[in-house]
Amino acid sequence: MPRMKLTRRSLLKGAGLLSAGTAVTFMGPWRHNRVYAAASDKPILIGLTSDASGQYANSGASDRRGMLMAIAEFNDRGGVLGRMVETLHVDTETTPATGSRAAERLISRNECAFLIGAVSSGVANAISQVAQKYGTVYLNTNSSSPTESGKNCHRVKFVWDGNGTNFAQAAVKNAINAYGTKWMLMTNDYVWGHNTSAATRTLVEQYGGEITDEILVPQGTRDFSAMLLKVQQGSPQVVAAAVGGDDQKAMRQQVAELGLGESMAWINNQQDWPDVYGLPLENLFGVFGTTWYWKLDLPGVAEFVQRYQAAYPDTRMRVPGNVFYNGYMATRELLSAVERAGSTNNRKVIQELEGLKVSAQDRMQHHDAWMNPATHQMQQTIYLATANSGTGDADDMFRMLSQSSPEEIRDTGADAACMMESLDETPSYEM
Amino acid sequence: MSHILPHLLNGLSLGLLFALIALGFMLIVSVMEVINLSHGSLFALGAYFALVVIDPDFAWLGSFGEAYRALPLPARYGLAFLIAPALVAVVGMGLEVCMRRTYGKKAEYGLLLTFGAALVIEETIRVLWGPSEQYLQVPRDISGAFLFGGLIYSKYKLYAALFAAIAIGLVWLFLERTPYGAIIKAGAHDSEMVRALGINLTRLRLLVFGLGAGLAGFAGIVLTPIWGLRPHVGIDAVIPAFLIIVLGGIGSFSGAVTGGILVGLAVGITGAYASDWSLLSMYLLLIAVVTVRARGLFGKKSVLEA
């Protein structure tokens, strides 16, 4: 509920801002190098494009809470460059076509300085294409498709989550050593699934393993019994599953029911915290990736969890997860970049973000992180985890298995796949 | 052969579940001539009501609530099977009352009203229970796995198929062996005739809609431990439901059951040998059948065609 109030209040402020006549009515395209005569007290408006309905509504809400907490912290300290930060949220409905329209609206009608938020790669793509047209800096907080920082990268887009290739890099070599060389792939039959499985296949073959079969899972599959029988008939040592969204939720319930999680080794892609929170532990079968966990034994983590609990006392999710973390970190780094740049000028902010380095301590991760200027993906620590059975704390669901430094799990294909617009081709603005 | 047998059995159990999903949809479309697009939302609602019945977390229940929650899970689970579909039936009856103004008008209005109702129910679920994934507890005795012929099967799946078979059997008994069933069957063919016989059509419609909605809710409870539960789960139920009805033929009980089993076999077997086609297989099956037999396998002429 507080989430709704926040949105409404910020909308009213946004509306007041517009009617006060501070902004020029939008009458056409951005022209290059326009500068808004920004009074130093004019708030900085940020458009939030997280999903509020559709398949990723739940993760979208968590994502947004992360952004709002980071923004509230800046505002408590007197804002950014002496200006308050305000937000406006538009529901992207987990639908690319709606994402496109939302981006057009936030940029051309509301004149947002920056856009933040995505869980689905389709939506992130759609938004970033519009954002690139206007030059608006956009943060893809939580979509983990390798294409986001590869084929579909953009000068204005920055990607903050680890991607499928990173997780495969972290998992494959260890799993071959621990469990064996006979692998089977379960691949969601769409672009993300194919990309992730292709990355896994390459690595498995590189380390001397063998893929005996690949089972394609159509998007929208709810009954996995036939496929799981097929997996048993093939009796692999390791099953690497690249199954996402609601399909994954149905699948893990059925794998758990059969106890297949114990009879063979399962490698899953990232398990987003909002998707697993509150479910029985059996559903967390096998090994999976994450970028952060609320019980990491690092300085600042416990205090961060307390801040979350103070900010969102009524939320069902009692502890923050990776989706919240990514939303928070991306927003915090953006606002810090604006402060360092001394301006909201998009080119200056882009350059600041391209040179971004965050110490392990500030990231609350085990290794220093840095933004790859060639792909605009945050290079960060990747953790492998499994279900944490045998604790009394219902919120303590993950047992961390290993951590890999950004160099170990680097998505080497991305640099070649990403053809980014030059900075000069990107329209500039200052809000 | 030994390889395909598990998939045939699996397809069969899947088919019974599909038939269960289609059952309530079949009743309503046969008697009421309404394509109930809110079938999926009622399906989801049944599962959410079951969540509440199994684990009611209300302060106002006081000590009764505590005593109730101390009951063993199988007892509360059994109660959920009775209470939750009944509650969904009440919702369904409410919807029927709203529909009354559309009777006698074009069939599209009924379809559109239920489309709107589907939106409203789904969004209400999202407001009341939140958007996140929920988990319906199942008693230990009927969950877990069992070994058969060297392969692991889900015990719950077997029970779910059994529940489906029981529900199908009960509906059949109701239609074939009770006076109300006879009226419903008559209504399926000719609502004018039912009225001419002096039967209270208003009450019949209310009953049928309640029964159809209750069956949707029941299917939701049975399927949730397999599919998982989220507010938009209904879309996964309503599409197979209409597909099976068209395949089997509108107004035909045996058509719905046969259609369900055919779809189950198609999905089960393609799932094993050409898994990327497993979802499309049901549509291709439908187009193939309907091209040859205009009204589906057992369909009779429907009032809706006029």
Added chain:
Amino acid sequence: MAPRQSFAGRWVPGEMALLFVLMATLPLWIGPVGLYQYLGIEIAIWMIYGLGYNLLLGYSGLPSFGHGAFFGIGAYAFGLFQLRVFESLWLGMVCAVVAAAVAGAFVACFLSHRRGIYFALLTIAFGQVFWFVSIKWHAVTGGEDGLLNIPRPALELGVISPALSTNADFFYFVLFVLAVVTVLLWRLVHSPFGKVLQAIRQNEERARFVGYNVWLFKWAAFTLSAAIAGLAGSLFSMAQQSAYPDVMSLHASGIIVMMTLIGGGFVSFWGPVIGVAVYFVARDVLGTLTETWLLWFGLVFVLAVIFKPEGIAGAWQEFTGAKGRHALARRAMAGLISAGRK
């Protein structure tokens, strides 16, 4: 429509003139009323889609619940033409219209001897098949990510070819297409062809007994409606500079039915136009006010179907005391019957 006989025969009746004036001046007032130019583009595109759709739903009484497929096919065909063949506005649009028409004609072969519920259900089935293919055939469609970076070609007018890259310029181009489609459809529904469609809607048996080849008329109406959806789709892929599978989903196909109905497509030519405008504006305004906007919109929709199933246009006709199309349809039927006897 309130078809006072004298209006029906005109090329540009009053309502149409009003629509054109409102739309032509839209770039001037859309900002000040708190909306934005891009929304105007989407509204104009969906009006084309809705007008074409209502040829089926309102005029022929054929409820298609899978029409998003043809909109999507148009979008993909346009995008593929630009990306794989060469950049051309007109040829791309022709390609989109032809692709959607061919798909529509093919589907119509399965549908045209169907009525009512079987018709509706088969359209859903075909719609799902196309949607499925658009996701599955990654090599061509780009899968669920869709086709990205579709160019918006310049307007080739022989001597000059102005760019359409700004939203305002592109809006005028869409408006031009909307005007052409509106005038042609208006003529069409008032032509003998349109009268036969209405007769089929009223009573298919009777139209058949009178001697019309009902199958052919239904087939033609479906194909034409699909072609217009494809045209709208091509404009949509230019507006978004992308083509996505989700415009083909059952949900999206249901939304166009909802828009057409809420506007009053059953009783008025202008139903879809009104419905599209109301839906887009409501979604935009409510969507930022509350996350549960779909709940409120659904409630209003349910109430509308219960109490005012003739939609906004129906309410307006009642308010102004116009008789509505039923009277016209009856007259059309009477005319047809007498014509058939001759």
